[in-house]
Amino acid sequence: MQDYQLAQxxxxxxxxxxxxxxxxAQASQHHFSSKGKRTRSKLMFAATPRIENYQALVHAxxxxxxxxxxxxxxxxxxxxxxxxxxxxxxxxxxxxxxxLLLGDHLVAAAFRSIAEAPAIDDIKTALILALSExxxxxxxxxxxxxxxxxxxxxxxxxxxxxxxKTGALLALPLQFASLFNRxxxxxxxxxxxxxxxxxxxxxxxxxxxxxxxxxxxxYDEDMQNRVxxxxxxxxxMLFPHLDPFQTLIKRTELRDKAIRECQRWLDTALAxxxxxxxxxxxxxxxxxEQFIGQRLSQKLAxxxxxxxxxxxxxxxxxxxxxxV
Numbered sequence: 001m002q003d004y005q006l007a008q009x010x011x012x013x014x015x016x017x018x019x020x021x022x023x024x025a026q027a028s029q030h031h032f033s034s035k036g037k038r039t040r041s042k043l044m045f046a047a048t049p050r051i052e053n054y055q056a057l058v059h060a061x062x063x064x065x066x067x068x069x070x071x072x073x074x075x076x077x078x079x080x081x082x083x084x085x086x087x088x089x090x091x092x093x094x095x096x097x098x099x100l101l102l103g104d105h106l107v108a109a110a111f112r113s114i115a116e117a118p119a120i121d122d123i124k125t126a127l128i129l130a131l132s133e134x135x136x137x138x139x140x141x142x143x144x145x146x147x148x149x150x151x152x153x154x155x156x157x158x159x160x161x162x163x164x165k166t167g168a169l170l171a172l173p174l175q176f177a178s179l180f181n182r183x184x185x186x187x188x189x190x191x192x193x194x195x196x197x198x199x200x201x202x203x204x205x206x207x208x209x210x211x212x213x214x215x216x217x218x219y220d221e222d223m224q225n226r227v228x229x230x231x232x233x234x235x236x237m238l239f240p241h242l243d244p245f246q247t248l249i250k251r252t253e254l255r256d257k258a259i260r261e262c263q264r265w266l267d268t269a270l271a272x273x274x275x276x277x278x279x280x281x282x283x284x285x286x287x288x289e290q291f292i293g294q295r296l297s298q299k300l301a302x303x304x305x306x307x308x309x310x311x312x313x314x315x316x317x318x319x320x321x322x323x324v
Contacts, residue, residue, distance in 0.1 A: 001054045006045055009054070010038065013062040017109040018069065027094045027102045031073060034085035040064045040173045047177035047287040057180060059117035063110040063131060064172050070106035071138055071169065073099050078146060107135060126185040130175045130192075134168045141165030150228060150236070155265075158233035162203040163196040170202065171195020177284050194276035194288060201269040201296045204230040204262055211259060217249045234261035270296060 001009075014032070021028040041061035051057050075081070076089040077096050083089060091099035114127050141164025150157040174191040207229035210220040222229050223245055228236075235244035235258040248255045270292055277285035 003045070006054065006058065007038070009058045010041055010061055010065070011035065013058050013113065014065050014069075017062060017113050018066055018106055020109070021102065021105050024098065024102050024105055027090050027098050028105070030087070030093060031069065031084075031090050031102065034087050036065075036068070036072075036085065038065060040068060040169065043170075043287060043291065044173035044177050046290070047174065047284045048180045049283055051180050053119055056117040056120045059113045060120075060127060060176050060180070061173075063113040063127075064169070064176065066106050066110035066113060067131065067135060067138075067172070068169055070103040070110070071142075073103040073106065075142065077103075078142070120180075122184050123179045123182075126179050126188070127176060130172065130179070130188060134172050134175075137164045137168035141168065145228070148226065148228060150233075154228065154233045154236040158228055158230060159200060159265075161228070162200045162230075165199075166203045167196030167199025170199040174280070174284055174288070177287075178280060181281050181283060190276045190279035191284065194273050194280065197269045197273035197276065198288070198291065198296065201266050201273065201292075204266045204269065205296065205298070207231060208259065208262060211255070214249075214252070214255065223249065230262045230265065231255070231258045234258040234265070237261070266296075 018032055019025060019028045041064060044061050044064065045057070048057060072084065073090050076084060077091045077099050081089050082092050087093075089099070090102055094102075110131065111128065114124065114131060117124065117127075120127070141161050144157070145161045145165060171192045171194070174195045175188040178188050178191045179186065207222075208231065210217055210222070211231060217223055226245055231248055232244045235242070235247055235254065238257060238261060239247060239254060242254075244258075248258065273288060273292065277288050280288070
């Protein structure tokens with residue numbers, strides 16, 4: 001099946017399960033009227049090039065995307081996000097109660113998509129277990145971030161949030177691909193760990209986007225809400241007696257040191273992800289390397305140079321980090 005045919009089948013399946021929502025149908029139709037990039041399903045399709053059971057593959061990919069959509073709807077409530085993909089968010093248009101219930105419906109729809117996937121009885125239980133564990137880890141990461149209780153180790157706190165909130169859902173396509181390629185229930189721990197490290201690397205890059213324009217940092221939503229992002233965590237670790245938010249806004253030299261520490265974290269996450277690929281089948285490992293090269297390999301030198309060994313971190317380089 002051609003890529004465009006897979007994409008069409010995926011959208012049809014996502015919409016079918018996502019919009020069979022009875023009283024929530026209007027809210028669901030609004031949310032799905034502007035679709036996302038489908039990064040996770042693309043990863044899964046690319047990592048399963050020899051699978052002939054396309055219908056089951058599409059069902060599994062749809063389940064991943066439905067879980068992602070559920071997380072978006074729920075996150076928008078908690079983060080009070082007013083717009084998503086150019087439209088008012090579900091909670092903004094229909095209220096928080098409707099958004100909460102729509103997210104719940106989408107989680108249920110994801111499991112139904114897996115349950116009705118044809119001719120994969122040997123791996124269906126493993127797929128459902130991976131999906132349920134991913135949802136639990138993502139919820140744990142979101143809750144941990146909302147508490148903002150870093151304890152004595154702010155770096156560990158940040159990593160824990162990122163690998164769960166972001167990494168859990170990015171690991172799913174790798175775990176699913178491993179199961180489809182092997183055609184039997186098998187251990188997907190390496191795929192999970194690899195995806196978690198990719199999620200950590202992505203989150204670091206995403207957190208660095210506002211630092212391409214340091215003069216506007218004070219107006220950044222995460223700074224105003226005192227969210228523990230990668231630079232905040234790095235600054236807290238390097239300068240524990242200073243307020244990290246004010247330091248990042250006002251003190252250029254210290255901000256640049258925090259960004260360089262984020263670079264070290266990014267390099268470590270990518271090295272860890274590459275190590276885990278040695279335990280994965282060749283198709284999955286190749287897709288991971290491609291994803292790293294296209295999305296995650298960049299240098300995060302500060303916008304004001306301190307040493308000549310770093311290139312300037314600009315808004316153009318930040319724009320390469322697409323939302324997953």
